Amino acid sequence: MTNQTTAGPRLHLNLAGLSKTDYRGNPSTLCQGCGHNSIASQIISACYELNIVPEDLVKFSGIGCSSKSPTYFLNRSFGFNGLHGRMPSLATGALFADHTVKGLGVSGDGDTASIGMGQFKHILRRNMRMVYIVENNGVYGLTKGQFSATAEIGLQLKGQGTNPYMPVDIAWEALVGRASFVARSFAGDPKQVKELIKAALSHNGVALLDIISPCVTFNNRDDAVHSYAWGKEHEVALHELSYVPPAEEIMVDYDEGEVTEVTMHDGSKIILKKLDQSYDPTDRAQAMRMLEEANANNWLVTGLIYIDPTRPSMLDIYNLTDTPLNRLPEEKLRPPRETLEAINNLMF
Amino acid sequence: MSTLQPVAQVKAQTEFEYGVNDFSITVGTVNGSGSQTSNLTILRALFKMGIPVSGKNLFPSNIQGLPTWYTIRVSKDGYLARREEQEIVVGMNPNTFQKDLNSVSPGGVFLYPDDMKIPVQREDIITYPMPVKKLSMESGAPSNLRSYVANMVYVGVLAQLLQIDLDKIYQALDFHFKGKTKPIDLNFGVVQAAHQWAAENLEKKDPYRVVPMNLTEGYIMADGNTAAALGAIYGGVTFASWYPITPASSLAESLVEYLPKLRKDPENGKNTYAVVQAEDEIAAIGMAIGAGWAGLRAMTSTSGPGLSLMTEYAGLAYFAEVPVVVWDVQRVGPSTGLPTRTAQSDLTFTHFLGHGDTQQIVLLPGSVTECFEFGWRAFDIAERLQAPVFVLSDLDFGMNQWMTRPFEYPDRPMDRGKILWEEDLEKLKGDWGRYRDVDGDGIPYRTVPGNRHPTAAYFARGTGHDENANYSEDPQNWTKLLDRLKRKFNQARKYVPRPVIDTMPGAKIGIIAFGSTGPAIEEARDQLARQGIPSDYLRVRAIPFTEEVTDFIRSHDRVYVVEMNRDGQLHQLLTLEVPDRATQLISLAHTDGLPLTASRVRTSILEKEANQS
Numbered sequence: 001m002t003n004q005t006t007a008g009p010r011l012h013l014n015l016a017g018l019s020k021t022d023y024r025g026n027p028s029t030l031c032q033g034c035g036h037n038s039i040a041s042q043i044i045s046a047c048y049e050l051n052i053v054p055e056d057l058v059k060f061s062g063i064g065c066s067s068k069s070p071t072y073f074l075n076r077s078f079g080f081n082g083l084h085g086r087m088p089s090l091a092t093g094a095l096f097a098d099h100t101v102k103g104l105g106v107s108g109d110g111d112t113a114s115i116g117m118g119q120f121k122h123i124l125r126r127n128m129r130m131v132y133i134v135e136n137n138g139v140y141g142l143t144k145g146q147f148s149a150t151a152e153i154g155l156q157l158k159g160q161g162t163n164p165y166m167p168v169d170i171a172w173e174a175l176v177g178r179a180s181f182v183a184r185s186f187a188g189d190p191k192q193v194k195e196l197i198k199a200a201l202s203h204n205g206v207a208l209l210d211i212i213s214p215c216v217t218f219n220n221r222d223d224a225v226h227s228y229a230w231g232k233e234h235e236v237a238l239h240e241l242s243y244v245p246p247a248e249e250i251m252v253d254y255d256e257g258e259v260t261e262v263t264m265h266d267g268s269k270i271i272l273k274k275l276d277q278s279y280d281p282t283d284r285a286q287a288m289r290m291l292e293e294a295n296a297n298n299w300l301v302t303g304l305i306y307i308d309p310t311r312p313s314m315l316d317i318y319n320l321t322d323t324p325l326n327r328l329p330e331e332k333l334r335p336p337r338e339t340l341e342a343i344n345n346l347m348f
Numbered sequence: 349m350s351t352l353q354p355v356a357q358v359k360a361q362t363e364f365e366y367g368v369n370d371f372s373i374t375v376g377t378v379n380g381s382g383s384q385t386s387n388l389t390i391l392r393a394l395f396k397m398g399i400p401v402s403g404k405n406l407f408p409s410n411i412q413g414l415p416t417w418y419t420i421r422v423s424k425d426g427y428l429a430r431r432e433e434q435e436i437v438v439g440m441n442p443n444t445f446q447k448d449l450n451s452v453s454p455g456g457v458f459l460y461p462d463d464m465k466i467p468v469q470r471e472d473i474i475t476y477p478m479p480v481k482k483l484s485m486e487s488g489a490p491s492n493l494r495s496y497v498a499n500m501v502y503v504g505v506l507a508q509l510l511q512i513d514l515d516k517i518y519q520a521l522d523f524h525f526k527g528k529t530k531p532i533d534l535n536f537g538v539v540q541a542a543h544q545w546a547a548e549n550l551e552k553k554d555p556y557r558v559v560p561m562n563l564t565e566g567y568i569m570a571d572g573n574t575a576a577a578l579g580a581i582y583g584g585v586t587f588a589s590w591y592p593i594t595p596a597s598s599l600a601e602s603l604v605e606y607l608p609k610l611r612k613d614p615e616n617g618k619n620t621y622a623v624v625q626a627e628d629e630i631a632a633i634g635m636a637i638g639a640g641w642a643g644l645r646a647m648t649s650t651s652g653p654g655l656s657l658m659t660e661y662a663g664l665a666y667f668a669e670v671p672v673v674v675w676d677v678q679r680v681g682p683s684t685g686l687p688t689r690t691a692q693s694d695l696t697f698t699h700f701l702g703h704g705d706t707q708q709i710v711l712l713p714g715s716v717t718e719c720f721e722f723g724w725r726a727f728d729i730a731e732r733l734q735a736p737v738f739v740l741s742d743l744d745f746g747m748n749q750w751m752t753r754p755f756e757y758p759d760r761p762m763d764r765g766k767i768l769w770e771e772d773l774e775k776l777k778g779d780w781g782r783y784r785d786v787d788g789d790g791i792p793y794r795t796v797p798g799n800r801h802p803t804a805a806y807f808a809r810g811t812g813h814d815e816n817a818n819y820s821e822d823p824q825n826w827t828k829l830l831d832r833l834k835r836k837f838n839q840a841r842k843y844v845p846r847p848v849i850d851t852m853p854g855a856k857i858g859i860i861a862f863g864s865t866g867p868a869i870e871e872a873r874d875q876l877a878r879q880g881i882p883s884d885y886l887r888v889r890a891i892p893f894t895e896e897v898t899d900f901i902r903s904h905d906r907v908y909v910v911e912m913n914r915d916g917q918l919h920q921l922l923t924l925e926v927p928d929r930a931t932q933l934i935s936l937a938h939t940d941g942l943p944l945t946a947s948r949v950r951t952s953i954l955e956k957e958a959n960q961s
Contacts, residue, residue: 026818055800058642059807071807071819078797080641080668081809082634083660089589089626089634090641096587096622097642098798119634122627318622321613324798325586325620326643330762332620333584333645335610337757343578343606344754347568348392348523 035187035213066108085116103130367555380412504542572745579723643796663702689941790836
């Protein structure tokens with residue numbers, strides 16, 4: 001499948017020897033113009049540009065519109081579309097099987113911020129090695145337009161009336177939940193989405209990406225927070241962010257004195273460009289103050305909000321043997337006979 | 349098939365005078381007072397004297413302060429079931445003192461602390477006051493340990509009265525305190541002092557005593573949760589996730605205890621396993637299913653309330669065909685029920701766990717040794733059938749010490765099932781589909797994440813899918829898929845443990861049971877046979893039922909189904925299996941939270957049999 005050679009138009013191959021078609025999935029069955037589709041194509045671009053071999057990623061999702069999207073990218077990656085709100089547990093177990101693969105999870109605001117809040121919080125504190133994307137549109141799409149927990153107070157939806165409750169801020173929850181990587185973006189800003197996905201893929205731990213992804217069908221009134229129009233108008237980019245893989249020599253938009261450099265676990269670097277203020281994403285307290293201020297001002301802050309590149313991932317903590325656990329032969333799994341004799345002798 | 353409970357092999361039919369090696373001791377204490385150490389010491393010392401013995405902890409759901417009882421049965425004939433009669437009672441708890449006194453069988457013995465300010469008024473028993481306070485004061489124990497060593501006073505007094513070997517008591521303490529001399533000496537000092545006090549001050553007026561035998565040779569003492577964990581380890585468990593719950597916690601804790609000793613990679617000293625304490629039971633089974641899907645031998649362990657939470661994931665694993673092993677150490681339900689009491693009431697729930705058309709494979713160990721055996725076999729069955737396998741133990745097995753056969757090393761290599769790696773896919777030239785029934789047995793082939801072949805990947809899901817794992821709502825596809833799952837479930841009959849059958853000459857009635865009721869049933873059968881009612885006995889060890897079960901039902905006039913629940917759950921399932929014999933199947937279901945006794949089994953069968961004639 002990977003060798004496009006003689007006939008036909010020559011395809012651009014990346015350093016993994018793959019063309020972009022090697023990263024694609026099935027055609028989307030979501031609504032036309034859905035923000036989720038745009039995110040899927042940025043996942044494809046990010047993986048292609050990072051020279052990731054699709055077999056090195058495993059996709060996970062829960063239930064909902066967002067959770068259907070893993071079939072729209074990376075057909076050559078294993079995937080598991082599990083239960084509503086339970087993606088983190090499924091991923092946690094699966095990623096123990098082969099420590100050389102990385103997880104890529106796609107969830108939604110219903111999946112993560114309601115039924116899945118518990119598992120969401122716990123995978124953050126365990127810091128399992130995976131990208132955790134929340135395609136956040138403030139509405140239940142697949143069940144045709146009920147309020148989600150991220151819907152803003154006062155939001156009016158057809159047939160649902162007015163939302164009386166305060167919203168859950170997923171980035172804030174992640175920050176409070178001790179996530180080691182918290183970012184937010186907007187599906188209508190493909191460049192930033194792609195760069196953040198690339199940074200997330202290079203992170204050695206859970207990388208939470210809260211992507212405001214407008215629902216074109218059920219939650220797209222111009223004055224709603226999760227709509228395109230509101231997002232475009234209220235978006236405040238924290239900094240311009242470019243991801244530079246270590247194989248590449250040239251730095252883009254590099255301007256000394258205006259830059260915060262973060263070294264990722266794999267040795268690659270993220271270079272953060274300040275827009276209107278110096279922002280240090282390694283300072284958790286400052287990140288919390290900034291989010292509070294943004295909330296007070298009704299801003300949609302995007303960019304890399306917080307990162308701790310030094311925190312060990314869950315797999316690091318478990319001190320697993322070098323061979324992936326799912327390839328261990330029987331003689332490594334079943335202790336020798338004489339050990340059982342010793343155990344029987346130890347019983348009273 | 350003659351391997352029943354250990355008891356069946358032990359039977360000595362030894363003739364002793366009345367009161368020798370055949371009685372029960374019950375100790376009433378306050379939970380958290382350290383009496384467990386004393387009770388286990390008596391149990392283990394008797395075991396080391398070669399006398400068949402069983403011990404059951406009847407304890408409250410409480411850390412400290414509520415009444416708790418421990419009952420020990422000494423049986424020259426090797427009967428291990430609980431008895432309703434108690435010849436010797438030790439009343440250490442003022443709050444249950446009167447009740448405990450009343451519970452002594454006529455002609456029995458009552459021991460109590462001499463400072464108990466409650467009158468001891470029973471003429472039909474023998475009573476021995478013990479200077480508990482005085483001896484514990486004199487023990488030299490620091491004041492914070494005094495109430496603990498106080499319980500050693502009754503150990504010493506009983507040892508003297510019953511002639512329990514003090515050397516064996518020392519061995520038991522040495523084992524309990526893992527060779528730490530300070531607590532051993534402190535406790536043994538109290539035992540010796542109490543023993544000496546009894547020798548000098550008590551006049552033996554009762555007939556109860558023990559004499560050494562050799563009937564515990566070839567047995568060990570162990571609990572079912574430890575056995576299950578060890579079995580899982582010898583079955584190659586690689587991932588375990590769990591959430592604390594009584595009475596299952598010690599199963600996972602045993603994994604945590606033994607895995608570091610047994611499962612380090614000799615090449616680099618690193619771990620070949622992972623154990624995760626999850627945030628709840630839903631996450632616990634979710635992680636195990638993730639790991640099972642990705643090719644690890646994965647398990648979780650829980651009890652009824654946890655199993656309720658695991659239901660949705662159980663349905664996913666059944667439908668997406670993910671191997672995983674789930675231990676249910678049963679306690680009394682419904683709801684929170686009686687968390688520290690035993691039952692067999694999760695059977696139908698587990699078998700049908702999940703909405704829609706779901707049928708789960710269930711294994712039913714009938715001894716602590718079988719907890720070990722099913723610990724490893726469950727993984728072979730789960731991976732062979734690509735399905736969840738539920739193992740139903742119970743609190744009585746899980747948390748009590750049993751004399752049981754030593755654990756036997758697995759007698760066959762692991763069966764990893766139909767799994768395709770890179771070289772297999774290369775040979776197939778990519779022509780494979782995750783849910784194709786290539787071999788006609790309903791069991792497809794699978795690949796696991798980490799397989800780097802470009803055709804290895806597929807997208808697993810809980811939604812409708814075709815043979816290649818693509819989303820499908822096609823009606824024919826759906827029917828075909830569910831029919832295949834049914835065929836696969838029926839295939840399980842080939843792989844699950846077969847029932848154990850024990851027959852008696854001239855038997856017209858049959859008894860069917862499972863799990864921890866075995867000892868009570870075997871004893872009841874001996875009693876019934878002496879009354880002229882021989883019986884055949886089949887102990888079910890798995891669902892789906894194998895043909896031996898239906899043959900057994902068809903070959904008996906009446907079959908009594910004995911179980912510890914209200915609704916007769918095994919009876920219900922057998923009725924579904926053999927509907928044309930429904931009227932010959934008679935339910936003897938009972939649940940009160942306590943382990944079953946032989947007298948209940950015998951009495952209820954006699955009642956039903958009387959109605960027959």
